Amino acid sequence: DNDKRGQNTVDGEFRKYQDQNISFSANGQWKLNRSWISNLEYQLGFTYGSQKNESSTYYSGTQQVTTYTAQAGEHAGVFLPPHYFSQLSVEGKPLSGDVSLTANHRKTMGENISNHFQLGLHAEVEGNRGKGISFDPLGPPLEMLRVRTRSYRDIPLLYKYSAFAENHFILRYGKMRTEVQAGVRFTQLPTKRLQRNSSVDPRINLSQIFIDRTDDVFLSRFSVRLGWGLMHKMPVLTYLYPDKSYTDMNCFTYNDAENNQRLTVMHTFITDRNFNSDLRLPVNQKFEIGVNFRIGGVTADVVWFKEHLKNGYCTSQLAEPFSYRRYSPLISKGEQPELTDEGVMNDGELLPYTLNTTFATYLSPQNGIKQEKQGIEYTIGPIHSKALRSSFYISGGYLDVCEKNTALSTLHPQIEVNGKAYPYVGIYETGPSVANTQIWQQLNSRFQCVTQIPRIGLITSLTLQAVWMDKQQRGMESRFNNPMYTDSNNQKCLNPVYYIDGEGNQHPFTPDMATDECFADLVIRANTTTAFLTDSYKPYFLLNLRVTKEIGRHVSVAFCANNLLQSNPKRYRQSIQKYAVVNPDLYYGAEISIRF
Structure with missing residues (x-):
């Protein structure tokens, strides 16, 4: 570019x-x-x-110090130049493979009973053999300051094995038909990173067809179906094999440009607690009821569903205390400080220092997400128009999602007390957003017109997407009898459930601590007084076009334009008192398909 x-x-x-x-x-x-x-x-x-x-990005006026050591303790840091070009490269070589073998047994008993039994094995592998992120440590991108690079090759390949069995039974009697499909899948992850690395996912589907006729009658099909099943979700590689967390603190800086004498010393603290050995496999339970019917040649399918996710993945910020030296600064010119095994020396003497305690914060995967989802989906079509040589389809649905994050997360106030880091870390039922529940509601429709002109091999698809209702709301629910409250400034406030001291000990946080000057800074507040108002958008629309030209029997050329009319309306969000732009930007492209 x-x-x-x-x-x-x-x-x-x-x-x-x-x-x-x-x-x-x-x-x-x-x-x-x-x-x-x-x-x-x-x-x-x-x-x-x-x-x-x-x-390649140009940076000016940085004058920062940094370090990229992978060893804990005190090390000489790097002075960044005031102006430089930073070269950044991100290389990935993702790979995946799978193989399956399935045995089938089909049996028919007369004209009314048929059975299909399947038994199979499935193996998968995925990973990445790329170098990952790389840059010059002496000229890093500013967003990569003090970030340690890690090759994707250091993350092992992830293997997954599964075995499954399924039976599909059909019973016909008169004009009606009953279908029962039941199965189970056993999945195994051959890794010791999880305490429980296997899952069992059963499912069952029942379908009752009351009417299924091919002749031209008003109601030619009517059926009802039920479905239930469990599905476990496997973790991603970064959850199983997270990199160590590095925290760097500036201990000493001396910069005498006139005498070309300078030294910066950084203390690096390393922790590998970001791996969660108690991580479990999330499980999603789904139940649905559907109705399918065909009237006058037009088919309609309506389904109501309800899902319940337990132990969903999320990341929480945790904290661990550590201590480091902060050396007294050298003010005079012509000094010659140096870093030795004993510390920062000047004229053969160890510089005075104070021992400071602070906290290293890092992200760790957790099983904190609980989600309940229900809604209705429908599909109607095709509705044929011979005069227009077109077919019309209508689909859409209503979705209601309630999600709660039950994982505890830490927050360390970035303030100093008597020249030292704040001595406590709060543990909360929420993150900095002061909310642990979210509710979404959306009502949408999709109108599609497909026109075919076989004589010239042209197919066009025009799709109008309409969002009739779009609502969002955040909230706070406590499991520890620690509700949110409003202070004298009409701001929403939340106390921590616990706090951690400089020794790493955890203590309960009591309500009276909120007014104690030693602990008052642990109380977090919503950014605005409107943080928990409902954001409700007026309807908005999106038009997409796709044109396909068949060239002979083996070649086709397609052109697509999404958001053809460049509709990007603004909708006001009451919770943050700002406008949000809906719909993606105009996107267009072309593709050529060759079939042999």
């Missing part, structure tokens, strides 16, 4: 993106036709990618 029109760009700045992928898949069937097995099916696939993002 060499666009020079940006007001803040200078010569030498650029951004470059590269993304290449190759994939292979194959499947087949071995027809055995035995009394105990009908056939064996196999499927295998592999995908490998090469992704590289490069950029």
